[in-house]
Amino acid sequence: MSKALGEFEIIRNYFARAPQGEGVALGIGDDCALLQAPPSGQLATSMDTLVAGRHFPADADPAMIASRALRVNISDLAAMNASPLWFTLALTLPSSDAVWLKKFAAGLLETAGQFGISLVGGDTTAGPLSITIQVIGHTQKPLRRDGASPGDSIYVSGPLGAAAAALPVVLAEREVSEAIRREAEQVYYFPEPQLTTATAIGKFATSALDISDGLLGDLIHICEASGVAAEVNLDALPIAPLVHQLAADNAIELAACGGDDYQLCFTVPEAAAGQINQLDLAAVPIGRLVQGEPQVRCSYRGRPWVAPSPGYRHF
Known part of the structure; x- marks a missing residue:
């Protein structure tokens, strides 16, 4: 059985070294991230929670769970015609299993790299397995739900x-x-x-x-x-x-x-x-x-x- 890790060990070992992209003045490791918003347009933000046993099988491959969790959130940015910039992760774990965490972090950061979005903070706590991700993107021309007309x-x-x-x-x-x-x-x-x-x-x-x-x-x-x-x-x-x-x-x-x-x-x-x-x-x-x-x-x-x-x- 793998060694149980503390909250700060989890952050330091698996997430603190996530690559930081454009606009990140200060990323993981302080009380807040410091982000520089683009000079024009608008920021778009969305958040989803995925719960084991409801949104994914608890025994699924951790890397695949991570990929799905981030991709479905980035999809909300696509719906608003927003480009991905940053995201935060709140991870609730039944145990701090190092093997599981290594696979999950690898899948998460690989997916983040594919879509050019930077992990800039979050939280880790004990409890039933759930994953909450908040994404932030940038749009010059947002697509909303309230702009349609008869004949479209x-x-x-x-x-x-x-x-x-x-x-x-x-x-x-x-x-x-x-x-x-x-x-x-x-x-x-x-x-x-x-x-x-x-x-x-x-x-x-x-x-x-x-x-x-x-x-x-x-x-x-x-x-x-x-x-x-x-x-x-x-x-x-x-x-x-x-x-x-x-x-x-x-x-x-x-x-x-x-x-x-x-x-x-x-x-x-x-x-x-x-x-x-x-x-x-x-x-x-x-x-x-x-x-x-x-x-x-x-x-x-x-x-x-x-x-x-x-x-x-x-x-």
Whole structure:
């Protein structure tokens, strides 16, 4: 059994040497970090908590847990068309296991390096395993949920349903081939924040959010914030290949309602739709916004379609 470490040993051994990027005047090791904000634009900040047994299996590879935890937070920055700058980590641990911590820190800092975001502080305490990450980014043209209008086209940035289809495999509730298991773990633990897409659509889009709780469950937030209704053609949904391999009979439901894909849902004025289609993106139009009380109406194969569930809910 590995030696138990104290709080300050954990910080010093695994996190204090994290590379410090642009704008970090003072990073880990003092009461606060000192950060120099860019001279123009706005800062965007978001925070998520991931709890063992609810958001990831407690016995999963620590490096994969770390990667997922940071990536889903960076996805919030992408939804706002913000570039990643800094993040903080609050880590609650049932024990200070040096082997677990080494793997977790390696996965976290590798992911941070991939996205150019610097760890600048946080906290460590004892308790049931949970990970809270706060990210801070910078945007010159934020994408919000309240800018959409009737007539706007609705897009998704890429294939949907893969993470929901992968979940039973990740939870070891279903036996599959080794190749399928690796693919399922890849889509679940390594979602790709759509930063490039956000930059490309920033000058055209009227609203955006990332799809964390399911397309239909998240799209209603744009409708409510913008005071519009949505009409979605489910026949147009891009469905991830893994869905057809694992859950072909429920493909539409998983693509429409399944969460954790972290693609973007965004809206574009009709006049700019042609420009979006000319971009080198995987984005697909799936419907339009109309006047009316905030709601999402769906059709599938020419008939109305009602979601069996509205999407993931925390409570």
